[in-house]
Amino acid sequence: MVIGPVLLFLASLALSIVSSLVLAEAIDRLGSRLGVSEGLLGILTALGADAPEISAAVTAIQGGRASLGFGVVLGSNIFNLAALLGLSAAVAGQVRIHRAGLVWEGAVVMATTALVSVLVLGLLSPPATLGLIAAVLVPYVFLSSLRPAQVERAAAAGGHSPQVLLVSALADVTRDVRTGETAPRATRHDLLTLVPSLVCVVLASVGMVRASVVLGGRWGVAQVLIGTLVLASVTGIPNVIAAVRLALRRRGSAVVSESLNSNTINLVVGIALPALVLGVGQASSLTRLSVWWLLAMTLGCLVLTGRKGGLRRGEGLAVIASYLAFVGLLVLG
Numbered sequence: 001m002v003i004g005p006v007l008l009f010l011a012s013l014a015l016s017i018v019s020s021l022v023l024a025e026a027i028d029r030l031g032s033r034l035g036v037s038e039g040l041l042g043i044l045t046a047l048g049a050d051a052p053e054i055s056a057a058v059t060a061i062q063g064g065r066a067s068l069g070f071g072v073v074l075g076s077n078i079f080n081l082a083a084l085l086g087l088s089a090a091v092a093g094q095v096r097i098h099r100a101g102l103v104w105e106g107a108v109v110m111a112t113t114a115l116v117s118v119l120v121l122g123l124l125s126p127p128a129t130l131g132l133i134a135a136v137l138v139p140y141v142f143l144s145s146l147r148p149a150q151v152e153r154a155a156a157a158g159g160h161s162p163q164v165l166l167v168s169a170l171a172d173v174t175r176d177v178r179t180g181e182t183a184p185r186a187t188r189h190d191l192l193t194l195v196p197s198l199v200c201v202v203l204a205s206v207g208m209v210r211a212s213v214v215l216g217g218r219w220g221v222a223q224v225l226i227g228t229l230v231l232a233s234v235t236g237i238p239n240v241i242a243a244v245r246l247a248l249r250r251r252g253s254a255v256v257s258e259s260l261n262s263n264t265i266n267l268v269v270g271i272a273l274p275a276l277v278l279g280v281g282q283a284s285s286l287t288r289l290s291v292w293w294l295l296a297m298t299l300g301c302l303v304l305t306g307r308k309g310g311l312r313r314g315e316g317l318a319v320i321a322s323y324l325a326f327v328g329l330l331v332l333g
Helices: 001-034 038-049 051-062 065-091 097-119 125-145 148-155 162-177 188-219 223-234 239-249 252-278 287-307 313-332
Strands: none
Touching: 001 038, 001 051, 001 188, 001 239, 038 051, 038 239, 038 252, 051 188, 051 223, 051 252, 065 097, 065 188, 065 223, 065 239, 065 252, 065 287, 065 313, 097 125, 097 252, 097 287, 125 162, 125 252, 223 239, 223 287, 223 313, 239 252, 287 313
16 A cells, blocks of 8 residues: 555655745744845755755665665756746746856856766765865855945945956845845744754655655655655745746846755755765766756756846746756656
């Protein structure tokens, strides 16, 4: 009988979605209360929204199912590009961001994606990978934490040095992601729900992983397929809802920032950090396909989004088609 595992999966999925939405909102409110910059707040909120896929991946890897865990992260990132960017562009008609901001955000996600890909392929050790990732992310997080006034004062200084050009790009990003709205102030309720919602996300991920393993075994489906196609997509639902809502409000830059930050966080927390303790093992053929597809699709999305007019409906549909082609190759392979 598969009724039990199916019910466990559906209940865990519902709990994961609800608790991750509560967690992301609590982080958003608390970050606003503490006065963090909008750039850093976006990173923290993306971390909260990514909790389901990260928790599912870490749970699988810790349980000795590395192919399942890697599949969750890699598949989730490919799904994010199709759903957060492609679907948002298809629904809203256009997703745009300043080119300087796209270069800033895109350089970080491409560097992180390349480093984690090399790690998964067994070409670089976990400590070396994390060291190189830190060299990329520490300056990124620090500069993202600068307040808008600080960034704009530095950009107003003018000049053509690389440092000034970087600050100018940061100013574009700061203006792009600004909501123009005052976030609700955090309350005691937010503090009280923060830890319980995180615990619920973890418990839900454990339930989904266990149910998926049982169902995959009974139906003869490889674990990497379960992680890459099933868990990767269902755990990304909260991010999809947020991205489409932002796109319909013509906040395309926030959509791009959320998508790229989400993918970066998934790779670092879902693969690179666990690999430092648990190792990576031998990558399967499907995992290697996912790695190369993610690299190519990330670069393609950045190029399309950087074109004049941004990512439009036609390009968005092309991104979705690329994801469907990936699904077809996995299923047929």
